Amino acid sequence: MLELVGAHLSNAEIAARLFISVRTVESHVSSLLRKLEVPDRRALARRAPEPVAAGPARPAPVLPAPLTSFVGRARERAELAGMLGSHRQVTAVGPGGVGKTRLALAVAADVAGEFPDGVWFVDLVPVTDAGLVAAAVAGALGLGEQPGRDMAEALAAALADRHALLVLDNCEQVADGVALFLERLLAACPRVTVLATSRARLMVPFERVHPVPPLSLADDGGSDAVALFLERAAAFGRPLDPPPAQIAEICARLDGMALAIELAAARYPTLGLDGITAALSHPLRMLTGGSRADDRHRSVRAALDWSHALLEPADRALLRQVSVFAAPFTVAAAAEVAGAEEGVVAEGLARLAEQSLLVVTATPHGTEYRALETIRQYATERLTEAGELDGVRARHLRWCLARAAALAEEGHDWRARFDLVADDLRAALRWSAEQPEQRTDAYHLARHLAELTFVRTLIGESQQRYEQAAALAGDPGSAASALRHAAAVAGCRMRGDDMYRLRRAAADAARRAGDASGAARDLAALATDTYRFLGKFARKLPSEETAALVAQAQELAGEDPAAQAAVALAEAGRALNDAVGSAQGRPEDSVQETIARAERAVELTRRTGDPLAASAALDVLTGTLSWAGDAFEAAATAGRRITLLSSAPRTPAATHELIEALGEAAEAGLGTGDLPGARRWARRLADHPLLAEVGHRATNWLLVADALGGDVDQVLTGGVRFLDAWRRAGNPAGSALGPAVAAVATVHGLRDDHDAQREWETVLDRFGASPERTYGYGAVFDALLLLHRGRAPEALERTAPEPGEVWKWVTWIWLHWYVALRAEATVLAGSRDARARLAEARTITSGNPVAGAIVERSEALLDDDRERLLATAAAFDAAGCRYQSARTLVLAGGEHAITGAAALAALGLAPMAVR
Structure with missing residues (x-):
C-alpha cells in the first residue's frame, strides 16, 4: 500500500490494482498516517520504500496472459512499437483471424517500460452499443461512474496527467463510438497513447494505420506460418516430423492466416497432413474472388467452412x-x-x-x-x-428475460452474476428492440436492465435504459412510468436539465394516456424540483416558467388527492423560494404564512400514503423552518424524513430522496450541535454505494463534522479521499463543497501546516467569494482559527456583522456557531459590550450543547469563574467535541493548561496561544 501511495496512485487506482474497495484503501491509508506519524498523504508518499530497480516505480501492465506462445512477427513487432513511440493513436488493421490481437498484446508488453503510469487492455467484443465504449474502458481501469459526469469525462479526468497506453481490441463493431471516444480522450490527455485493433480504419484525423499482414510464407526456414503450425500441432502430444514442404503448402493455401493455421494444426492428430490437404482441396471449402483483403478474409472463412463441414x-x-x-x-x-x-x-x-x-x-x-x-x-x-436466426434469438431473449427477472429478485450477492450475463442482456435488447413482434419483451428487458444497472451503480446506463424502455412501451402510461424513473436517475447523476426534460416528457405521456392527475403530479413535481435541487440545473428556470408549471398542474389536478398534494407542495416550495429571495427580511406574517403552506403540503402528502411525496414535503418544511430560524424543529423534521425513507422501496426516486435527506440530516445535526448525529448521517452518506466514486460529494459533511469535533485523523484521511475524487471529477466548483474545503484548510491551520493550509485555500478560492463564504461557514472557520492563535480582535472583526444582517448566510447550519464564536471573541478581545452579546448569544444558542457551552465558557471567562469554566470541558466531551474540551483546559490555565496542551498535541494540533 505504501509503495503504491509513493507511486502517486489515486485511491481508486490502488483499489483496482489490489482488488479491494476504495473504502478499504482509505482505511489502510489512515492507518499508515497514524503509524508513521506523518501529517498527510504527501508526507506519506515521501516515506514510501525506494524501488529495488533504478528509476521510479511502474505499475505492472494490465494485459491478459497469453495461454500459448507468440510465434514470429519480429518485423511487425518492431514497426508497430516504433509507431507507438512517434504517434499517439495507432490502429492495427487486418481481416478477422490474421492475428491482430496477439500482435497488439506482444507489442504492448514490449513497450510497457515506456509508459510509467500503466498499460491497460480493453476487449470491446462484448460491447455492441457505441455509447458504452467509455464504460468498457472505465471498467478495465477500475473506474466507476461519477454522478454529474459521463464516463468519457471521468476517464479524461483520471488520465489527464498520466503517461499511459490503452490497447483497445476489436473496435470494428463500435468504430463510430471508438472514434468519438478517442477524439475526446486524446484531446484531454496529452500523454496517453492508444493502440487499437480493428478490421477497418477508425477514420479519425490523428490515426496512424499499421496493416497487419498474414504470417510470412517463406520456405527458407524463416516461415512464421510454418513455425506456428509446427508449434501448435506439437502441443497435441503426437510426434511430429512432417515434410516441411507439405506444411508450407498448407499454410500457403490458408494465406498465412493465423487462425486458419491454428485450426488446421489442431486437426493434425486426427487427420494427418494428407487429410488436411484433402479437406482444403474441396471446392466448397475454398472461396475465391474479390480484392486481396477479401481473399484473406475468405481464407479464414475457408478454414471455418472446412472445420464446420467436419x-x-x-x-x-x-x-x-x-x-x-x-x-x-x-x-x-x-x-x-x-x-x-x-x-x-x-x-x-x-x-x-x-x-x-x-x-x-x-x-x-x-x-x-x-x-x-x-x-x-x-x-x-x-x-x-x-x-433459424429469429427463432434462436427469441429463445435467447426469453432466457435473458428470465435471468434478469431472477437477478432483480435475488439478495445482496447478485452483482457478480449480473456482470456475467450483462453483455447478453444488452445484446438481446439491441436485437429485440428492432423487431416489432418482440417489442413487448424488449420493453420488459429494458426495464429490468435499467433497474439492475442502477443498483449496480451504472447510473448513466440506467438512465439510458429507462429512456429506451419508454420508447419501447406499448402504451403511454408505461412510458410515463419509465420516464419518471429516468428523471430520478438523472437527479442522482446531478443532471437537473435531464430531470426537467424527462419529467416534462412523463407529463406529456400521462396526458396521452388520459391520466390528467398523473400529468399534474409530474408538472408539480417538476416545479418543486426546480426549487429543491437548484444546484443541479445548468439552466436556471425563470420564475414565470415555474409559475406556469404550477398553474398547469392546478388545472389538471381535479379532485385527485395525490395531485392536489403535489400542487400544494409546489406552491409551498415557490413560497419559500420567494421568501428567501426577498429583500424585506423575515416579517413575522410572511414567516407564519410560509410555514403554514409547508405544513399543509406535509399533511396532504401524508394522507396519500406515498413516502416519497411525504419526504419531498418534509424537505420543503425543513428548509422553511430553517429560514424561519427554528433550527431545532428543522433538525427534528429532517430526522422524520430519514425515518420515513427507511422503509421506502429501493427505487431511483427513493435513492435520490435518501441521498439528499442524509445530507440534510447531517447539516441539521451540525446546526444544532448534535455532532454524533451529524457524523452518523454523514457516515451513511459517505458509505452510500452510489457515491463510491465521488468522494468529494460523499465525504463533504463528514469532513465538516469531524473538523468541528476535533477528529483530526479523520479529517486528514477524509481530505485525501475528497481531494482525489474532486480532482478526478474535473475540479467542480460547487458551492455545497465550500464548507468541507474550508474545514480541512482550518484543521491544517490548527496544525500549523501552512503549506497544506495554502493548498486547500487555493482550492477554496476556485469556488469564488460567495456570501456563504464571506458571512457563513467562512466566518465560522476563520474565527475558530484566529481564536486558536490568540488573535481575538481579528476574530471579532471577522464576525463584526450582526446576525440579523447576514441571516441568509448563517441560518440553517452556521447561526449558532457564528453567534457563539462571536461572543467568545468579544470577551477575549475585551470589548465593552461583551455582557450584552453574551446575553443575546445565550438566547439564540439555547439547547445547542456545543454552541451553548462556548457561550457558557465565555461568560465564565468574563466572570473569572474557573469552576464554571472547567464544567464546560465535560459538556464538550459529552457533545463529542474534543477540540473545544482541550481548548477549555488551556484557557483555564495552571495545571489544567498543561493537560489541555497535551490533549491538543494528542489530537495532532499545534499549541494554542492564550491572551
Missing part, C-alpha cells in the same frame, strides 16, 4: 445456436437457447471444444464456454442462412 449435423446446429451468446455461457444456458436436453447439449459442447471451436474455462460458477469472435460471427452467418 462436424456432425447436430453439432453444427448447436454451434449456430450458441453463437447468439455475447459472453461465456453454461451448459444450462445453451440448453435453454437450443431447446434441447442438458445432457445432449453438454456432450455437443464438449465435442465443439475438442474441435477448437469453443474455449472452455473453469470458473467458481462452473464450467463456461465461449466461441472466439471470428467463429461466433461465422456461426451467426450460418444461423441466418439456415433461417
Whole structure:
C-alpha cells in the first residue's frame, strides 16, 4: 500500500490494482498516517520504500496472459512499437483471424517500460452499443461512474496527467463510438497513447494505420506460418516430423492466416497432413474472388467452412445456436437457447471444444464456454442462412428475460452474476428492440436492465435504459412510468436539465394516456424540483416558467388527492423560494404564512400514503423552518424524513430522496450541535454505494463534522479521499463543497501546516467569494482559527456583522456557531459590550450543547469563574467535541493548561496561544 501511495496512485487506482474497495484503501491509508506519524498523504508518499530497480516505480501492465506462445512477427513487432513511440493513436488493421490481437498484446508488453503510469487492455467484443465504449474502458481501469459526469469525462479526468497506453481490441463493431471516444480522450490527455485493433480504419484525423499482414510464407526456414503450425500441432502430444514442404503448402493455401493455421494444426492428430490437404482441396471449402483483403478474409472463412463441414449435423446446429451468446455461457444456458436436453447439449459442447471451436474455462460458477469472435460471427452467418436466426434469438431473449427477472429478485450477492450475463442482456435488447413482434419483451428487458444497472451503480446506463424502455412501451402510461424513473436517475447523476426534460416528457405521456392527475403530479413535481435541487440545473428556470408549471398542474389536478398534494407542495416550495429571495427580511406574517403552506403540503402528502411525496414535503418544511430560524424543529423534521425513507422501496426516486435527506440530516445535526448525529448521517452518506466514486460529494459533511469535533485523523484521511475524487471529477466548483474545503484548510491551520493550509485555500478560492463564504461557514472557520492563535480582535472583526444582517448566510447550519464564536471573541478581545452579546448569544444558542457551552465558557471567562469554566470541558466531551474540551483546559490555565496542551498535541494540533 505504501509503495503504491509513493507511486502517486489515486485511491481508486490502488483499489483496482489490489482488488479491494476504495473504502478499504482509505482505511489502510489512515492507518499508515497514524503509524508513521506523518501529517498527510504527501508526507506519506515521501516515506514510501525506494524501488529495488533504478528509476521510479511502474505499475505492472494490465494485459491478459497469453495461454500459448507468440510465434514470429519480429518485423511487425518492431514497426508497430516504433509507431507507438512517434504517434499517439495507432490502429492495427487486418481481416478477422490474421492475428491482430496477439500482435497488439506482444507489442504492448514490449513497450510497457515506456509508459510509467500503466498499460491497460480493453476487449470491446462484448460491447455492441457505441455509447458504452467509455464504460468498457472505465471498467478495465477500475473506474466507476461519477454522478454529474459521463464516463468519457471521468476517464479524461483520471488520465489527464498520466503517461499511459490503452490497447483497445476489436473496435470494428463500435468504430463510430471508438472514434468519438478517442477524439475526446486524446484531446484531454496529452500523454496517453492508444493502440487499437480493428478490421477497418477508425477514420479519425490523428490515426496512424499499421496493416497487419498474414504470417510470412517463406520456405527458407524463416516461415512464421510454418513455425506456428509446427508449434501448435506439437502441443497435441503426437510426434511430429512432417515434410516441411507439405506444411508450407498448407499454410500457403490458408494465406498465412493465423487462425486458419491454428485450426488446421489442431486437426493434425486426427487427420494427418494428407487429410488436411484433402479437406482444403474441396471446392466448397475454398472461396475465391474479390480484392486481396477479401481473399484473406475468405481464407479464414475457408478454414471455418472446412472445420464446420467436419462436424456432425447436430453439432453444427448447436454451434449456430450458441453463437447468439455475447459472453461465456453454461451448459444450462445453451440448453435453454437450443431447446434441447442438458445432457445432449453438454456432450455437443464438449465435442465443439475438442474441435477448437469453443474455449472452455473453469470458473467458481462452473464450467463456461465461449466461441472466439471470428467463429461466433461465422456461426451467426450460418444461423441466418439456415433461417433459424429469429427463432434462436427469441429463445435467447426469453432466457435473458428470465435471468434478469431472477437477478432483480435475488439478495445482496447478485452483482457478480449480473456482470456475467450483462453483455447478453444488452445484446438481446439491441436485437429485440428492432423487431416489432418482440417489442413487448424488449420493453420488459429494458426495464429490468435499467433497474439492475442502477443498483449496480451504472447510473448513466440506467438512465439510458429507462429512456429506451419508454420508447419501447406499448402504451403511454408505461412510458410515463419509465420516464419518471429516468428523471430520478438523472437527479442522482446531478443532471437537473435531464430531470426537467424527462419529467416534462412523463407529463406529456400521462396526458396521452388520459391520466390528467398523473400529468399534474409530474408538472408539480417538476416545479418543486426546480426549487429543491437548484444546484443541479445548468439552466436556471425563470420564475414565470415555474409559475406556469404550477398553474398547469392546478388545472389538471381535479379532485385527485395525490395531485392536489403535489400542487400544494409546489406552491409551498415557490413560497419559500420567494421568501428567501426577498429583500424585506423575515416579517413575522410572511414567516407564519410560509410555514403554514409547508405544513399543509406535509399533511396532504401524508394522507396519500406515498413516502416519497411525504419526504419531498418534509424537505420543503425543513428548509422553511430553517429560514424561519427554528433550527431545532428543522433538525427534528429532517430526522422524520430519514425515518420515513427507511422503509421506502429501493427505487431511483427513493435513492435520490435518501441521498439528499442524509445530507440534510447531517447539516441539521451540525446546526444544532448534535455532532454524533451529524457524523452518523454523514457516515451513511459517505458509505452510500452510489457515491463510491465521488468522494468529494460523499465525504463533504463528514469532513465538516469531524473538523468541528476535533477528529483530526479523520479529517486528514477524509481530505485525501475528497481531494482525489474532486480532482478526478474535473475540479467542480460547487458551492455545497465550500464548507468541507474550508474545514480541512482550518484543521491544517490548527496544525500549523501552512503549506497544506495554502493548498486547500487555493482550492477554496476556485469556488469564488460567495456570501456563504464571506458571512457563513467562512466566518465560522476563520474565527475558530484566529481564536486558536490568540488573535481575538481579528476574530471579532471577522464576525463584526450582526446576525440579523447576514441571516441568509448563517441560518440553517452556521447561526449558532457564528453567534457563539462571536461572543467568545468579544470577551477575549475585551470589548465593552461583551455582557450584552453574551446575553443575546445565550438566547439564540439555547439547547445547542456545543454552541451553548462556548457561550457558557465565555461568560465564565468574563466572570473569572474557573469552576464554571472547567464544567464546560465535560459538556464538550459529552457533545463529542474534543477540540473545544482541550481548548477549555488551556484557557483555564495552571495545571489544567498543561493537560489541555497535551490533549491538543494528542489530537495532532499545534499549541494554542492564550491572551
